Amino acid sequence: MRDSNLSEPELLKTILQPLLDDFQYWFARSRNFLETEQLNFMSSQEQSALLERVKQAQEEVNTAKMLFTATEGQVGIDMATLMPWHQLLSQCWKVAMYFRTENPSSQQQDGR
Template identity: 30%
Template structure:
């Protein structure tokens, strides 16, 4: 492969990876925000604490991944096995957002 093509592919991979990591970071932060305003009727304290701990671990994993990418002299990718728990957390955040929205709607109707 032409070295310039390798360089272009590496830049593209780095851009895609950073975009993906930024997305995870955004949703993990959004999850934290939702947990701070989440009523007990939507999610109990114990369950909120557990989700908060998993979001913190996810955020730490994103920071660690960024550090590894930055330290590497070669373009990197992340395996689906590594990202799968992050996807699960994002799905939980979306579910929590939906539950809070329904709860608030129901509160305004009563």
């Protein structure tokens, strides 16, 4: 439950900062996965295109986090910016789950 005594900047720091950290973490994992695994169910062009989208999103998240930090949490992020990141991560999670279904031995090797 939200503390109604928090100011808007404090609320942004409480919600947005961990969200940006999560995006950074999951995009880094997705990037590593796409760079290190050969996905037989995707063409190399599809995999490269997905990897490029992840790299672009990483840059966007890093920029947003730098702005957020530089303004000491005074700047929010529009939902129109967040939703494509979320959709891209959902796509990456689906690809990774499908990969693990097709390659059950990979789960023991990388601990995911």
